[in-house]
Amino acid sequence: MTESTHTIAALVIHRLIREAEGPSRVDLRGAPNPLDDAAARLMERLCRHFAERPGKGYGHFEADERNFPMPALLRRHVQDHTLDFAALSAEMLAHLQQRIDEDKVDDGGYVLIARATVFGTDCLYVALLQETLGSTIGDGLTIHDSPHLDFAALQVAGRIDLGAWQAGAERYIAFLKGRGDVAGWFKRFLGCTDVVIALKETKKLVETLAHFADSQQLEAPARDELLERAHLVLEEMGDSGAPLDLAAIAGQVFPDAPHKLVETLQDEALDLASGFVPDKRALRPLIRFKATAQDWKLEFDRASLRSGAVTYDKTTNTLVLANIPDNVKRLLEDE
Numbered sequence: 001m002t003e004s005t006h007t008i009a010a011l012v013i014h015r016l017i018r019e020a021e022g023p024s025r026v027d028l029r030g031a032p033n034p035l036d037d038a039a040a041r042l043m044e045r046l047c048r049h050f051a052e053r054p055g056k057g058y059g060h061f062e063a064d065e066r067n068f069p070m071p072a073l074l075r076r077h078v079q080d081h082t083l084d085f086a087a088l089s090a091e092m093l094a095h096l097q098q099r100i101d102e103d104k105v106d107d108g109g110y111v112l113i114a115r116a117t118v119f120g121t122d123c124l125y126v127a128l129l130q131e132t133l134g135s136t137i138g139d140g141l142t143i144h145d146s147p148h149l150d151f152a153a154l155q156v157a158g159r160i161d162l163g164a165w166q167a168g169a170e171r172y173i174a175f176l177k178g179r180g181d182v183a184g185w186f187k188r189f190l191g192c193t194d195v196v197i198a199l200k201e202t203k204k205l206v207e208t209l210a211h212f213a214d215s216q217q218l219e220a221p222a223r224d225e226l227l228e229r230a231h232l233v234l235e236e237m238g239d240s241g242a243p244l245d246l247a248a249i250a251g252q253v254f255p256d257a258p259h260k261l262v263e264t265l266q267d268e269a270l271d272l273a274s275g276f277v278p279d280k281r282a283l284r285p286l287i288r289f290k291a292t293a294q295d296w297k298l299e300f301d302r303a304s305l306r307s308g309a310v311t312y313d314k315t316t317n318t319l320v321l322a323n324i325p326d327n328v329k330r331l332l333e334d335e
Contacts, residue, residue, distance in 0.1 A: 006047060010085040011039050011114040014093045016100065016128070018108035023101045026093055031086055042149075046127055047118055049151045050159060054246050054266055055177040058273050059192040060170065068191030069095060071165075074124070078162055089113040092126065096189050103185040110149065115162075122163050126190070128156035158190050171195040177275060201273050202234070202282035205244075205265075208272065209253070209286065212264050224302045229253050231286035238280040246274050 015027035033039055062068040073091050076083035083091070093111055100108075110129045117123070132150035135143055157176050164172035173192045187194070209230050213223045230253045237244065250261035265272055290299045298319075304310040311320040324332075 006043065006116055006118045008035050008040060008043050009115040009117070011035065011043060011112070011116075012086065012089045014089065014111045014113070016093070016097060016108040016111050018100070018106065024097055024108060026097055028090060028093065032089075042112070043114055043116060043125075045151055046112065046114075046125060046157070047116075049154050050125070050127075050157050050174075050176070052266060053154065053157075053176055054262070055274050056174050057177050057187070057192075057194055057275060058171045058271065059173050059175075059187075059194045061165070061173070062191045062193050065191075068188070070160075070189075070191035074160070074162070074165070078166070085115065096126075096128075099185045099189040105185060121161055124160040124162060126158050127154065128186075129154065156186050158186065158192075160190070174271075198276045199279040199282055201244075201276050202279040204270070204272055205234075205278070206230075206282055206285050208264060208270060212254075212261060215264075216260075221306055224306065226253060227286045227302070231283050234278040234283055234286075235280055238278045238283070241277050243275045243277055244273075246272070 010032045012029055012032045014029050016024055017027065018024045061071040065072045070092075073083065073088060073095075077085070077088045092113055096111060099105075107128075107130065110131070112125070112127045112129055114125045115123070116125065129149045129151070130153055131147050132153070134146045134148050136146040138144050155176060159174045161169070161172040161174075173190055175187060175190060175192065209227065213226050216223075216226075218226065230249070233249055233252045236242075246265045247258075247262055250258040250265065254261040264270075287302055288299060289302050289305075290297075292298070300310050305312070309322050311322065312318075313320070
């Protein structure tokens with residue numbers, strides 16, 4: 001992510017300290033951090049890791065602003081301009097501390113709150129970052145411990161699309177689902193109601209899989225086999241009620257190079273949710289071919305092209321249907 005793709009309006013780092021016993025405490029920074037090169041690099045890393053991480057949830061604000069105050073805070077900051085960024089971050093930190101103490105969350109860390117325009121979208125980011133110990137080489141090739149923020153272990157982060165929120169979009173909050181119960185308390189902090197419409201998301205997934213199969217320039221049999229595997233995997237998930245796992249799907253559907261499919265499914269522009277149960281009603285295009293012309297409509301299983309039941313001749317530009325059943329023959333004879 002380069003300087004041309006994102007602009008930081010404000011950024012602040014606070015610290016939330018989790019004690020062994022009793023409530024947490026905070027180390028509150030009194031003013032936003034300087035927007036220098038170090039802040040820009042930090043924000044770039046956060047945006048990149050957030051975009052690349054699988055397992056994101058999506059939603060909108062809860063209607064109950066008394067128990068979920070985030071929309072009220074943002075309204076005062078973004079619309080009414082009665083709450084500056086420093087005060088907004090302090091209020092957010094206090095609310096985050098309350099949620100952590102209520103759920104007895106074990107880990108504290110550095111709380112990054114930033115408002116930035118990323119690829120033209122005005123967003124508010126919140127992340128809980130942990131510190132880890134690395135090594136650095138000093139003068140005389142000596143080895144020294146070097147603490148740094150551990151983005152590889154990022155589990156708690158969210159992004160609010162402020163423009164989409166003000167425009168009344170269906171969903172404008174994205175958050176990492178993390179492991180275990182991480183998402184629960186952080187989702188309550190964001191005041192987020194999950195909005196996952198399984199049918200709509202499944203259609204989006206099916207279209208993406210079809211585009212991916214085309215992009216790999218596979219021979220027709222290999223392309224159809226990929227889509228048939230996808231249909232089988234997703235149908236089994238729909239039958240069992242198993243939530244969608246993008247990485248697991250990629251490994252089963254495209255085992256030769258699953259990372260390629262993972263990259264496609266995790267594309268931020270796609271905004272594909274994870275964790276929903278695939279809706280079987282949207283899966284048929286994976287194994288069915290449909291086309292419409294001015295004088296006819298056509299639909300058949302893609303496997304028919306391999307079995308010989310349907311044959312397309314490029315030279316004569318004709319489509320031949322074999323093994324016509326008796327009832328269809330009678331209908332044709334009556335025409």
